[in-house]
Amino acid sequence: MKFSIRRNSFITALNDAQRAISSKTAIDVLTGIKITLSASKLTLTGSDADISIETVISQEDEKAALQIDEPGSIVLPARFFNEIVKKLPEDMMTITIDERFQATITSGQAEFTINGLDSETYPHLPEIEADSKLTIAADILKQIITQTVIAVSNQESRPILTGIHLAYSNGELLAVATDSHRLSQRKITLTDAGTQDYDIIVPGKSLSELAKMLGDSTENVEIRIAENQILFTFANTSFYSRLLEGNYPDTDRLIPQNSETTVEFNAVDLLHSIERASLLSHEGRNNVVKLSLKTGAQKAVIYGNSPEIGNVEEDLSFKKLEGNDLEISFNPDYMKDALSSFGQTDITMSLTLPLRPFTLVPTEDGANFVQLITPVRTF
Amino acid sequence: MKFSIRRNSFITALNDAQRAISSKTAIDVLTGIKITLSASKLTLTGSDADISIETVISQEDEKAALQIDEPGSIVLPARFFNEIVKKLPEDMMTITIDERFQATITSGQAEFTINGLDSETYPHLPEIEADSKLTIAADILKQIITQTVIAVSNQESRPILTGIHLAYSNGELLAVATDSHRLSQRKITLTDAGTQDYDIIVPGKSLSELAKMLGDSTENVEIRIAENQILFTFANTSFYSRLLEGNYPDTDRLIPQNSETTVEFNAVDLLHSIERASLLSHEGRNNVVKLSLKTGAQKAVIYGNSPEIGNVEEDLSFKKLEGNDLEISFNPDYMKDALSSFGQTDITMSLTLPLRPFTLVPTEDGANFVQLITPVRTF
The missing domain is CATH 3.70.10.10 (Proliferating Cell Nuclear Antigen)
Structure with missing residues (x-):
C-alpha cells in the first residue's frame, strides 16, 4: 500500500473515525485505526465494538489531493498515528506499508516507521442492507438527541434505560429517555422521511457521539435499521451503532x-x-x-x-x-x-x-x- | 462592615488575591480570603504561608464604584465566595457582616448568607520596612523568570535547588536555576534599578505565580528585600514570598x-x-x-x-x-x-x-x- 495526501484533509477524516476508538477496549486490534486503500478511495475505520465510524476520502476530492500509488490495507496504533500525523512538518504526507505490516510515514525530512497489524484481524463492520431508510435534517436530529439524552440513565443496572427510545410511525418521530428520576420526551413531524414504521432503542452514548459529529454544514442524515444495528450516513461518514434489546417501559403514563x-x-x-x-x-x-x-x-x-x-x-x-x-x-x-x-x-x-x-x-x-x-x- | 462595589472590579482583585490560596493548606483560616475595609479602601488578602498576595481597591477608583458604609474585616471561605460573586445576577453587589461573623451578600434579588471567621485569627503579613528598593520593568522581570524557572528542581531532597538564585551588584542582575541535570542562566543590566547589592534565593513556585500576574499593562515592579522575605509591588498589588535559606551552589564552574x-x-x-x-x-x-x-x-x-x-x-x-x-x-x-x-x-x-x-x-x-x-x- 502506498499513497500521498494533503495532511489537513487526512486529519479531519482521521479525527472523525477516531471518535469511535476507546483506549479502554479489551480487544487489542480495536485500539488501532484501519486504513483501506482501493483504486479510487481511502477509507478510515474506527470502532469500539458498540460504535463504528467509517470515513471516506475520494480521489475526486481535490482539496485532499489523494494520490493512490498501490492499494492495500493496514491497522495502525490510533493514538500515536494521530499524534504523528498532527506533528508532521509539511503540508503533504506519504504512507507506505511493507509486507511485514511496517508503515513508513514521511513528510518533508521527517520519517517515522511504526509497527502495524494485519487488517485481516480487524472485525468486519455490520452489514446493513435495508432497502428502506429514514431521512432527517442533521440539525433537527442533533436537537432531538441533545434535548433527550440528558435523561438517559448511566446505571448499568437497567441497561434498557441507558438508551433513547425512538418510535417512528405515521410521519411522526417520538424520542424519549428516562433514568426513572426524570424524563425527556420530544415529538416531531417529519415530511418525506420514509414510509416504514420503526420502534428501536439506541444507546445514549452512541447518539451523543453522533450529535457531536453533526455540524451545521451537514444537510441530511440517512438512517437505516437492521436487526440489531443502526446506520447513520451523512457527508463522507458512516456511523454504526448497536441497538439495545428489550422493551422500553411505557412512559406515556408517567x-x-x-x-x-x-x-x-x-x-x-x-x-x-x-x-x-x-x-x-x-x-x-x-x-x-x-x-x-x-x-x-x-x-x-x-x-x-x-x-x-x-x-x-x-x-x-x-x-x-x-x-x-x-x-x-x-x-x-x-x-x-x-x-x-x-x-x-x-x-x-x-x-x-x-x-x-x-x-x-x-x-x-x-x-x-x-x-x-x-x-x-x-x- | 458594609460596602457596595461593582462586581467586575471586585472579581479582578479577588482573583489576584486568590492566587496565593491553596486548598491543600493545613491552616484552616488560610483557605479563606481576608477582606479588610478601612475608611478609604478595600483590601483583599490571600496566603498559603509561603506566598501572600494583597490587592487594594481605593474609593478613588471610579470604575470600582466602591461605597464604604461601615469599615470592618472578615475572613470568608475563598472558593465559595469566589463562585458566589461570579454568579451574582447584577452589576453591583453589597456585602454586610454582622457581629457573629456572618456575611450577607446581595445582588439584585439574590441573597447569600455565609459563615465567616474572625479576621483576628488570620496570620499577619510579614513586615518589610526596607528603605532601599530595586526597580525593574514588569516585562523584563517576567521574561527573566520564565526563562530560568524551567530549570528549577521540583525535588525537595535539595530544597535550595527549588529556588532561583538572584544576584544583583554593580547594576547587573544575574538569575540562575539548576536541578543538577540542566541549568538556565540569564544576565541583565539594569539602569537606575537601585544602589544596594543583593544575593537571594526565591522559591521557583513563587516566581512562577508572580510571572502569571505580570500583565503587559504593568509598568514597573518595585522589589524590597528583608531578612527572609521579598516583596514585589506593582499596580494595586503587593506580592510577598519567603526566601530560601542557605548557600546556592557555585554554578559558574558548571x-x-x-x-x-x-x-x-x-x-x-x-x-x-x-x-x-x-x-x-x-x-x-x-x-x-x-x-x-x-x-x-x-x-x-x-x-x-x-x-x-x-x-x-x-x-x-x-x-x-x-x-x-x-x-x-x-x-x-x-x-x-x-x-x-x-x-x-x-x-x-x-x-x-x-x-x-x-x-x-x-x-x-x-x-x-x-x-x-x-x-x-x-x-
Whole structure:
C-alpha cells in the first residue's frame, strides 16, 4: 500500500473515525485505526465494538489531493498515528506499508516507521442492507438527541434505560429517555422521511457521539435499521451503532395530564437562579434546592443551603403564577439540565403535589417537548 | 462592615488575591480570603504561608464604584465566595457582616448568607520596612523568570535547588536555576534599578505565580528585600514570598568555556523536530533522543524510538556546523523547555564530548543567556 495526501484533509477524516476508538477496549486490534486503500478511495475505520465510524476520502476530492500509488490495507496504533500525523512538518504526507505490516510515514525530512497489524484481524463492520431508510435534517436530529439524552440513565443496572427510545410511525418521530428520576420526551413531524414504521432503542452514548459529529454544514442524515444495528450516513461518514434489546417501559403514563399549580418562567433566567441556589446545596449532604410558590402573595422563591457554609434565597421573577400554594424540593442538577435544553424561551412549569413529578414545557408549544422531574423528599 | 462595589472590579482583585490560596493548606483560616475595609479602601488578602498576595481597591477608583458604609474585616471561605460573586445576577453587589461573623451578600434579588471567621485569627503579613528598593520593568522581570524557572528542581531532597538564585551588584542582575541535570542562566543590566547589592534565593513556585500576574499593562515592579522575605509591588498589588535559606551552589564552574563542536539552528524549527522525535521516545523505557552531528558530511540527524511502537529519524536543517563529529543523547523534554525559552531566534549549540553538558545560547547575544543540558548515557 502506498499513497500521498494533503495532511489537513487526512486529519479531519482521521479525527472523525477516531471518535469511535476507546483506549479502554479489551480487544487489542480495536485500539488501532484501519486504513483501506482501493483504486479510487481511502477509507478510515474506527470502532469500539458498540460504535463504528467509517470515513471516506475520494480521489475526486481535490482539496485532499489523494494520490493512490498501490492499494492495500493496514491497522495502525490510533493514538500515536494521530499524534504523528498532527506533528508532521509539511503540508503533504506519504504512507507506505511493507509486507511485514511496517508503515513508513514521511513528510518533508521527517520519517517515522511504526509497527502495524494485519487488517485481516480487524472485525468486519455490520452489514446493513435495508432497502428502506429514514431521512432527517442533521440539525433537527442533533436537537432531538441533545434535548433527550440528558435523561438517559448511566446505571448499568437497567441497561434498557441507558438508551433513547425512538418510535417512528405515521410521519411522526417520538424520542424519549428516562433514568426513572426524570424524563425527556420530544415529538416531531417529519415530511418525506420514509414510509416504514420503526420502534428501536439506541444507546445514549452512541447518539451523543453522533450529535457531536453533526455540524451545521451537514444537510441530511440517512438512517437505516437492521436487526440489531443502526446506520447513520451523512457527508463522507458512516456511523454504526448497536441497538439495545428489550422493551422500553411505557412512559406515556408517567407524564401527568393535569396540574394544580402552574408558573411561567424565562428558561435562562430561571437557570441562572438555580445555578446560584445550587452553589451551596452541592456542598451539603443532600443536593437539593427548594422552590416555594405562593399564588396569593404572587411570590416564587428558591432556597439552597449547606449546613457548613450558609444559605441562599432568591425571589424569582415569573410571567404568570396560578393555582395552589406549593413547596417542592428537587435535585438542582436535573433542573439545570432540563432548563439548558430549552434555550432562550419561556417555559411553563406544571405541578400537582410536593412528591409528584412536575413538568416543564415550552409555553408556546407544550405538546411536542416535555421535561419531567421527580421531586426529592426532604422530611 | 458594609460596602457596595461593582462586581467586575471586585472579581479582578479577588482573583489576584486568590492566587496565593491553596486548598491543600493545613491552616484552616488560610483557605479563606481576608477582606479588610478601612475608611478609604478595600483590601483583599490571600496566603498559603509561603506566598501572600494583597490587592487594594481605593474609593478613588471610579470604575470600582466602591461605597464604604461601615469599615470592618472578615475572613470568608475563598472558593465559595469566589463562585458566589461570579454568579451574582447584577452589576453591583453589597456585602454586610454582622457581629457573629456572618456575611450577607446581595445582588439584585439574590441573597447569600455565609459563615465567616474572625479576621483576628488570620496570620499577619510579614513586615518589610526596607528603605532601599530595586526597580525593574514588569516585562523584563517576567521574561527573566520564565526563562530560568524551567530549570528549577521540583525535588525537595535539595530544597535550595527549588529556588532561583538572584544576584544583583554593580547594576547587573544575574538569575540562575539548576536541578543538577540542566541549568538556565540569564544576565541583565539594569539602569537606575537601585544602589544596594543583593544575593537571594526565591522559591521557583513563587516566581512562577508572580510571572502569571505580570500583565503587559504593568509598568514597573518595585522589589524590597528583608531578612527572609521579598516583596514585589506593582499596580494595586503587593506580592510577598519567603526566601530560601542557605548557600546556592557555585554554578559558574558548571558552564563549559570551550567547545569541540558547534551548530547553529533556528530555535523554533529545532523545537518542532525534537517534538516529533520525542513522540515515540516518550513511550519507551528511556525518554531519550539521539542527535548525530557529522561535520564532514554536513549532516545533523535526530533519532527517536520506542521498541514497541517504532522509530523516527529526521534530517535537521541548520545554519552552520563546525568541529568534531559527535553523537549525543538527551532528554527531549529538557531540550523542549530550553528551546521554548528562546522564542523565534537563531541559537548556537556548543558541545564537547558525548557525556559532557552542552549549551544553547542565542547566536546574536551569547553572553547574557545560557541554557545548559547534561546528556544521558545510553550504553
